[in-house]
Amino acid sequence: MLGVVALLGLLPILSSKLPFAPAEAFLYDKVLVPLIATETVGDRIVIIEVDDRSLTEVGERWPLSRATWATFFNRIAAAGPAAVAADIVFAEPSSEGLAELATEVRARFASSRFSGSEAGRVLIDVVDDVAASFDADRALASSLASLGDVTLGLVFADTPSFTSKPETLLPVRPDAGPLALSARTVTASTPTLFIAARGHGAMNILSDPDAVVRRYPYVVGLQGDAYPSLALATRLSDLSATESEPILRRVFEADGGAPLLRYRGSDDRFVRLSFSDVLFAGSEPGPIDALIRGRYVFVGATAAGIEDVLRTPVAFGRAGVEVHATALENLLLGTWLVRGGAAPWVSLILSLVVLGALAVLIGRGLLARWLLLAAVCGLVAYLVLAVLMADSAGLALALVPVPFGLVGLAATEGAHRWRWARLERERLLERERLLEAERVALDRMRAVVEHVADAIVSVDAQRRIRWMKPAAESLFRRRSRTAVDRPVSELVPDFAERQISGAIIAGQAHIGGEQIPLEATATAMDVGGEHFTNYVIRDVAARKALERQKDEFIASVNHELRTPITSMLGSLRLVTQNAVGPIPDTARDLLVIAEKNGERLLGLVNDLLDAAKIDAGRLSLDPRPIPLAALLKEAVDRHRGFGLRYGVDVVIVADEPLDDVVVPAEKERLIQVLGNLISNAVKHSPTGSRVEVSGLVSGPTSARIHVRDFGPGIPAEYHSQLFERFTMAVAGDGQKRPGTGLGLAIAKGIVQAHRGAIGFDTEVGKGTTFWVEIPRLS
Numbered sequence: 001m002l003g004v005v006a007l008l009g010l011l012p013i014l015s016s017k018l019p020f021a022p023a024e025a026f027l028y029d030k031v032l033v034p035l036i037a038t039e040t041v042g043d044r045i046v047i048i049e050v051d052d053r054s055l056t057e058v059g060e061r062w063p064l065s066r067a068t069w070a071t072f073f074n075r076i077a078a079a080g081p082a083a084v085a086a087d088i089v090f091a092e093p094s095s096e097g098l099a100e101l102a103t104e105v106r107a108r109f110a111s112s113r114f115s116g117s118e119a120g121r122v123l124i125d126v127v128d129d130v131a132a133s134f135d136a137d138r139a140l141a142s143s144l145a146s147l148g149d150v151t152l153g154l155v156f157a158d159t160p161s162f163t164s165k166p167e168t169l170l171p172v173r174p175d176a177g178p179l180a181l182s183a184r185t186v187t188a189s190t191p192t193l194f195i196a197a198r199g200h201g202a203m204n205i206l207s208d209p210d211a212v213v214r215r216y217p218y219v220v221g222l223q224g225d226a227y228p229s230l231a232l233a234t235r236l237s238d239l240s241a242t243e244s245e246p247i248l249r250r251v252f253e254a255d256g257g258a259p260l261l262r263y264r265g266s267d268d269r270f271v272r273l274s275f276s277d278v279l280f281a282g283s284e285p286g287p288i289d290a291l292i293r294g295r296y297v298f299v300g301a302t303a304a305g306i307e308d309v310l311r312t313p314v315a316f317g318r319a320g321v322e323v324h325a326t327a328l329e330n331l332l333l334g335t336w337l338v339r340g341g342a343a344p345w346v347s348l349i350l351s352l353v354v355l356g357a358l359a360v361l362i363g364r365g366l367l368a369r370w371l372l373l374a375a376v377c378g379l380v381a382y383l384v385l386a387v388l389m390a391d392s393a394g395l396a397l398a399l400v401p402v403p404f405g406l407v408g409l410a411a412t413e414g415a416h417r418w419r420w421a422r423l424e425r426e427r428l429l430e431r432e433r434l435l436e437a438e439r440v441a442l443d444r445m446r447a448v449v450e451h452v453a454d455a456i457v458s459v460d461a462q463r464r465i466r467w468m469k470p471a472a473e474s475l476f477r478r479r480s481r482t483a484v485d486r487p488v489s490e491l492v493p494d495f496a497e498r499q500i501s502g503a504i505i506a507g508q509a510h511i512g513g514e515q516i517p518l519e520a521t522a523t524a525m526d527v528g529g530e531h532f533t534n535y536v537i538r539d540v541a542a543r544k545a546l547e548r549q550k551d552e553f554i555a556s557v558n559h560e561l562r563t564p565i566t567s568m569l570g571s572l573r574l575v576t577q578n579a580v581g582p583i584p585d586t587a588r589d590l591l592v593i594a595e596k597n598g599e600r601l602l603g604l605v606n607d608l609l610d611a612a613k614i615d616a617g618r619l620s621l622d623p624r625p626i627p628l629a630a631l632l633k634e635a636v637d638r639h640r641g642f643g644l645r646y647g648v649d650v651v652i653v654a655d656e657p658l659d660d661v662v663v664p665a666e667k668e669r670l671i672q673v674l675g676n677l678i679s680n681a682v683k684h685s686p687t688g689s690r691v692e693v694s695g696l697v698s699g700p701t702s703a704r705i706h707v708r709d710f711g712p713g714i715p716a717e718y719h720s721q722l723f724e725r726f727t728m729a730v731a732g733d734g735q736k737r738p739g740t741g742l743g744l745a746i747a748k749g750i751v752q753a754h755r756g757a758i759g760f761d762t763e764v765g766k767g768t769t770f771w772v773e774i775p776r777l778s
Contacts, residue, residue: 028214028260028337029313039333040264045325046271046295048076049302054275062306066090066136072279073143073150079285079292084150085234085328087203087300087321090140090189091155141196151199151233156183156220166194169227172219172236172248176226180256181206181217186227201233205310205323206258212311213318216327216336219257226257231327234296247331260337261326263314270325275299298325455537459488459495460530475539477511488535492518495535505535517544565605569598607742614749621666621753625777628695628703629658631667635674636693642679647687650678653694661695661703662777669750670774673758676743677707677770684711684768702756703776706769713764722760723748747772 055061058068069090076084144150154169166188181204188194202220207213219226228236232251236244251257264270271291281288300321301307310318330336449456455472459465465488468480476483476491488495494507505522508515520537572595574580576588583591613619636650643650663670674693681691689710698704714722725745751758756774 025208025210025212025214033263033313039335040268041329041332043271044295045329046273046291046297047321047325048273048275048278048297048299049319049321050275050300052303055303057276058279062301062303066140070136070139070143072275073147075278075281076292076297077143077147078283079289080294081292081297082149082294083234083237084147084297084299085201085230085324086150086152087230087298087324089153089155089187089203090193091187137190137192141192144193144196148198149237150197151201151230151237152189152193152197153203153230154200154227155187156202156204156222157185157187158183159185166191168194169200171225172228173226173252175224176219176221176252178256179219179221179226180215180258182221186222199233199237201228201230203230203320205320212313213323214260214313215255215258216261216323217258218251218327229327230324231331234328235331254336262330262335262337263312263326266315270322296328457488457491457535457537459533459535463488466532472537475537476509495520517541565598565602569595569602572598607746610746614746619749619753621669623664623666623754625662626665626667628661628663631663631670632693632695632705635671635678638671639675639678643682643691646682646685648682648685649690650682651690651692653692655694655696658695660778661697663703663774664777665754665774670754673747673750673772674705674707676747680743681707681709685709686711698773701775702773705772708767708769710767713766714762714768715764
């Protein structure tokens, strides 16, 4: 196992033409970057990027005009940054020919006869001003000079170039010796801009053979001298020579001036601003000025097709300006990593810790001590071999996979034991969680049962009491300890026989010398192989008394209210029919009004009595076979006159022949239902419309009756409560119609008593169709 893991660790070396680079890259990417926490400077560094949105909003292509750059640098100068680094080279001159033209015009004018006049002097000044305003390089140089601490980019190359090194470009160290990055030529900005800037730094970025940017060249060699990078030049721009020396010394000691960078994580990136947002922010101080003030500002292009997309150990798709910002952050914190420095030592410490942990996991006896001793001796031998044989840090890193093989072996065993222990612990925690959940559920159930007002008695298969709730003790006036193991018939004789689960049982108990009516719900269950029946018992004496009072009230209403109203209506009809002699027309009109209101009052009383009967389950029916067609005709004939009072025609629509359709029903009750539906339809129909009544065969054993109006419809918020008592729905036109709110509730009760169903279909603005479906005989 050890040999296999060690071989796997050596594969990156054996398969590479550069044997040391893959091991170093793997250790840096997979171990050091995740292991070592990255310090940051917070928001002290800000990146202003020329992105795709900026190019669109500015309305220019890359490279941007000098006038745009001049405006931009003037804008950020007003914000007061600590230093500005531009990842840009202004290598090509702009409109310098205008300055030469102005000089020629001035020379020729001086030799003319107009040169001494006042108008001539004014003309010469105008020519100078116009030439200066059109010289973009001079405008940009002026903005750079006003900005002060600004560093422009340099491009070093290993190929011949037409651009020579500026004479004022000074190295940070002459005769620097071999460096990680050297060049033969350099490209700088135009002389005007070069002089205006305070510093200059290399924009070059160093990539490893696998195209990942891990190292950063803080210095670049040119003709034996060392020149600073953009990050280093920005850092040195505000330091004195004495303050700069320790930084330069450390830079040159770090792997040829190109140490390993420590990147921020992908979730902790630099503050970024869009170029166009800064350019168009306005002259008044705002949030953007607060982000720039006192910060190190890096300016660079990130738009697609301008800069290459770089790979880093933490993410793919970083721009060059972000790499320069990371390098400056490492300089400010002094946290870069030297190749061949920390990396091998981290691997040694890791191997020692993991192998020691493996020894502890395997056991604590003699075997553990021998394993630990072997691990320490092996690692010491590796360390001695690496130090004695290595002539460079890279060779020491090349031997890193050997201890990694040991680490792999130890990690495999340790991971297996750790995973097993974790799974066992998770199982124990899950079991404890389930037990705790069951305990909480039982406590909650016990609390619910204890607080239920009804009495509960549990009976076994032999009909003996096994448990009584305290409420049962109060109801039967008997302690639980004296009732347990006694027959349940001693409490309620009607419970002596075994009942079906879910059944509702009525009975009586002799308590305190009187018979108490009881009602119970039986629930059967099996627990541990034993059968039990639980009775939830309630005292219904109060309810029975209330029902008696209700019956007495209904009888009283029937006798004391309906009988006088009926007598009064009979008398009114005799008078209006001249049974007692002729009466004046004025008196007749008043008597007709009284008769109508009496009929309305009688209808209300009848509705209340019907609703009470339905609630009590005492609505008696005498169903007989009735032809459906005759039933519809009689219902329409009775209510056609009511429709004419509202200007609505009530008609029968023959959807299909109904001559052979017979329904079992009590005719008057069913006509009462249809009369309610027709009267509602009439009241909700516009004048001049009609109400359609139709019937059809809806199923093998059922028939359906439809009552349709063309009124405003019923809003959705009333659908669920339409068949409830005293519900007065507002129609789709927002108007309420007269009524008691009992009609549909009574109709539903009558239909259900016929073993039928009632419902409706409606659409606001188009009308409503109520339907009644009842069984049929043929």
